[in-house]
Amino acid sequence: MTAKKQHRTTAAPVPLNRAEELLIAAFELFAERNFASVTIKDIGAATGANTALIYYYFGSKEALFRATIENAVDRAFQHFRLLRTQRTTPPEVIAGWLENHVELQDLIRKMVKIGLDYAGTGRRTAPIDRTVRRFYDDEASAVGDAIRAGIRQGLFRKVDVKKLVTFISTHLDGVMVRSMLFDDFDVRAAVAELQAMVWERLGWKPDGDRSSSAVRRT
């Protein structure tokens, strides 16, 4: 959105243009370290681009940071959508959502980290705030819909949908944080535990080894 050209809607490993290449490298670096610690030169070095070129594309480090967030959210959406389309029944959607957090944990962890970095400093901007929120809300509403559908279909017990969704996604954030703090934290197990709790809350008994229960206990 910020970079001069881009929007590649097609599949995947098309030759990235320079701007997108920079955004991806920036994303990795900002996530690994943080805004203040990453140098424009670092990003240049990671992509073989001249420092001035980054300015040519993005105008300033802050603008690059913003563009990085937007681009990352876009890419995350694609990933999620891809995985979502295959699920249909409410339990499958919910299980799928949780599974995503295991499969894409690396991506999500990075996004949470950048999100925290973004939120933590005086760098905030309404458009970016909206982008971040959009990411969280979109996910939440998908799951909310699934729960509501499940209730309607008599699969789930009646619950306060909004509260439950918030509970789940808050917990998932906790899982991500934990895995940042401690190298030996078992994300898969934690998500499995969460899933068990959710099924209990919804009064849903998954049948043992069906694929809907994508997150297997370890």
Add this chain to the structure above:
Amino acid sequence: MTAKKQHRTTAAPVPLNRAEELLIAAFELFAERNFASVTIKDIGAATGANTALIYYYFGSKEALFRATIENAVDRAFQHFRLLRTQRTTPPEVIAGWLENHVELQDLIRKMVKIGLDYAGTGRRTAPIDRTVRRFYDDEASAVGDAIRAGIRQGLFRKVDVKKLVTFISTHLDGVMVRSMLFDDFDVRAAVAELQAMVWERLGWKPDGDRSSSAVRRT
């Protein structure tokens, strides 16, 4: 512990010595921004101390950072302990723990933020790793003991204690993160929700408005 000298003879809110004063200011700043963004000069300005003095006490910015973490953990412990002694029955201990996260949310949020900052960069050190871990473990074990006692006393249903404790504290981290990301996140409500879930899990029915249920719904 970390600063060169200490000499505190009297009880508590005595005029802090210079080193501790610096540590506290540093904690606030590091939590608000992050290691890379906070200037030694900032810390000096916040305490009216000359920049060189900080080096006199701590030797380097990194050492100051480490000392800050240790000092913060120490102080957090004191807070927690203070609040803990008043609770006696298992449900009270658990409710108290949760309540602490509401009452001391500011402190805890800061600690999580600094913890993430610490974990995120190449600045890690075994002693500090241990300090951070100690903080988490100590809390966990206190709650674990309470749950086990509750089970023994027949108050709670039999559960996998370790898993439950991890679940709770992971969720609490999630709550903290959420409140960092979104200004309007209601920590009290989220913790209340968690408490409800915990009681359900433990098969414990608190009697409506008794003080044991310290975290009131909003």
Add this chain to the structure above:
Amino acid sequence: MTAKKQHRTTAAPVPLNRAEELLIAAFELFAERNFASVTIKDIGAATGANTALIYYYFGSKEALFRATIENAVDRAFQHFRLLRTQRTTPPEVIAGWLENHVELQDLIRKMVKIGLDYAGTGRRTAPIDRTVRRFYDDEASAVGDAIRAGIRQGLFRKVDVKKLVTFISTHLDGVMVRSMLFDDFDVRAAVAELQAMVWERLGWKPDGDRSSSAVRRT
């Protein structure tokens, strides 16, 4: 050699490129004071260059120092070679060498001073060690060859060439040091004295006022 780029297309006193300009200014300053006393800012001020530019070209003060030594040795070589080509007979070569130390005393004194500064601190590096040695060895071998030729031609008495060369060049170092220590030390006279001693040792009788005896007594 050391600076990033060079592009010199034309012959000699073309406008120096920035890097070389810096190296020359650095040489003067390092020789006048010493590594520790010379500020990057000093060098910048002497060339009208921004401090950061020096880092752009050389990366660090130490690297600049090393580059300065290499560059100075290079330049000294050029000077020496220029003066050497004009001499042909063995006595002329020897006399020329000595004369060089009078004519180029300023340059040589500076090189010795920087050499001592370099040798004195923990800043030593194999490549630079080699460069310095190369400077001394090259000179020595040129004179050694001349003496050997003179002996072969029956001009000189048979002597231990290596020892004599070491003796002469050690003495020349002494002359340089003396002229550093005492402003009123007469370099020309000292070198003339050395020459007399050398001729005596070699059993060579120069005819009074011929140009071969370039170092006239004062």
Add this chain to the structure above:
Amino acid sequence: MTAKKQHRTTAAPVPLNRAEELLIAAFELFAERNFASVTIKDIGAATGANTALIYYYFGSKEALFRATIENAVDRAFQHFRLLRTQRTTPPEVIAGWLENHVELQDLIRKMVKIGLDYAGTGRRTAPIDRTVRRFYDDEASAVGDAIRAGIRQGLFRKVDVKKLVTFISTHLDGVMVRSMLFDDFDVRAAVAELQAMVWERLGWKPDGDRSSSAVRRT
């Protein structure tokens, strides 16, 4: 002279007073590195003295430096005198002088280095200039006297005494410099070579292995 108390004329390993202890440590450090590179704290650390104490004794770093030079010259004199008294005949005095430069090479090298450091910067002071000169002159006059005596006694050929003395001491400086520049420089051999040259100049034939020829060839 500068330090508040001192002058110990007695033999050697008497318990040094604090000021002298500082001066000796300072001498070593200034010689090893140089004025600018040595920290007051370094000197303090080397003696276990508080930084402020050094100021108490010497007032400033420069004053300490000056005091160090004076003290070092004093101590060098003592050394030289001690060794000189044992020699009596002119050849013995000369040989002894040369030998001193081998035996005390470490001390002398340090003095030359500090001398150069002193001469090199704008730190010069008339009194110190005099002290340094005194050191050189005193030595020179002792040797000059010996040569003159030798000539008078018919042991030596008639020579220009002043010139010869300058030649010798200049060469000795050269030897010291060389040994600073190159770790593998053989001081003893170089001095032996110089001695041979001197004997030749003076027309003196030492008898093989007598103790007068203190500097043995290697």
Add this chain to the structure above:
DNA sequence: TATGAATGAGGGTTCATTCAT
């Protein structure tokens, strides 16, 4: 005589940013 605390003035180095080409 001795010391811990404190400070002002840099010094080396980095970095976001710009500009001419």
Add this chain to the structure above:
DNA sequence: AATGAATGAACCCTCATTCAT
């Protein structure tokens, strides 16, 4: 679209020096 050169503003850190005790 791309780059090398250049710069101002900081930033971390050091150090000579002072002062109260």
